[in-house]
Amino acid sequence: MENSEKTEVVLLACGSFNPITNMHLRLFELAKDYMNGTGKYEVIKGIISPVGDAYKKKGLISAHHRVIMAELATKNSKWLEVDTWESLQQDWIETATVLRHHQEKLEASSCDHQQNSPVLERPGRKRKWAEQRQDFSQKKSLEQTKTKGVPKVKLLCGADFLESFGVPNLWKGEDITKIVGDYGLICVTRAGNDAQKFIYESDVLWKHQNNIHLVNEWITNDISSTKIRRALRRGQSIRYLVPDLVQEYIEKHSLYSSESEERNVGVILAPLQRKTAEADT
């Protein structure tokens, strides 16, 4: 099958990554295998976008550390990378906005390639992907590159994320519509039936169901960051649950403790704060 017939996809995962775990990394691998396996898509990149400190989640440690841990975790990956744009913003940024940011970046790069100018915005991080794109452009003619179109950003998540759409005041209706309508969702879950039911019971999700891909997670992989932090507080080993480099970094900087878990206690989560503020105006 001609590569130009496939839609290129970039998987974007937003979240606390507090800390990043092998489970987060598995989501990417499962999603890539699934999307590539449909024959309709080609996953060219995966982006991890840790949330900014302004999110104010309980126990959220500084973005600086969370970004570094994610970078250590993806050091040996050929296609995964960490993006710091979201984490560097002063205020908390809605997911739909992060998606739009990355889609616009792809569109801008795509234009540049068609004009045959090299893309090296951020040499350190971008180089891997830019090299791939340049190789590809050299193999195909300009005509064919145009036909293939710009890669599409899709949001990668677990089932808990999908179900968070049901939490009152957490999401704006229009943002959910944007996410599933304009971009698309790839949801990796063990409980496929529950997820399908959830989609069925939501008019918005039902309408865009073709843009919601449910990927089965055959292996129960319950490595939640919450449990990692709990294990660390209790002096229990987290080896083989997170990449070795991440475990070493956490140990070296004594990142997680009872104190760090108390951060933001009593503070309202940013999206809920914003919703209340908007309601008041």
Add this chain to the structure above:
Amino acid sequence: MKSRIPVVLLACGSFNPITNMHLRLFEVARDHLHQTGRYQVIGGIISPVNDNYGKKGLVAARHRVAMARLALQTSDWIQVDSWESEQVQWTETVKVLRHHHSELLRSLPWKEGPDQGKVDSAAPAAVPELKLLCGADVLKTFQTPNLWKDTHIQEIVEKFGLVCVDRAGHDPKGYILGSPILQRYQDNIHLAREPVQNEISATYIRWALGQGQSVKYLLPDAVIAYIKEHDLYASPGEE
């Protein structure tokens, strides 16, 4: 202060291939024993089974040993031992335990010196115990008729001891209650809870590899590289 009993954990199995879950067994077991306050885990041994075990899809022992070695490169307390895999025939678990136990005793440091009288020789170094480490699924297999000899089960739990890490869908306490031998020696059976459910079965790994799917983050990168280099598990398992 009562001193802790030194313990070495021995895990037998196919390790076909070794996965992060196998490695977790050791970490969870060690934490558990330390928490009792009675033990100090001083080492861990992975003993891949002999090729003559005859299990479907078992790749050559030299590969399974090499993969375990790669997986343990970054561990400072667990190592792989190829004795069992190098025997002429399959060796019962109790014999593997006996072998490693005598090796352990042989390797104990003996304090010698001309001024023996000055050294406090009244308290001898505690003799390390060797315990069999396994998942709850293995504990269940004690019930399978003819799989284990009763005398062996008894020797395992009486002379050595068992550290059993629970696994989803299994009821280790129930297995113990259902067996008179296990019940009698239940004090020597330590049930460790793995708080993070992590069902990475080697069976799934082999299936995924056969399908050309990713197994990254389920087993160490070095092991994945070895599998690719030697083209292991690329097709449905041989008989």
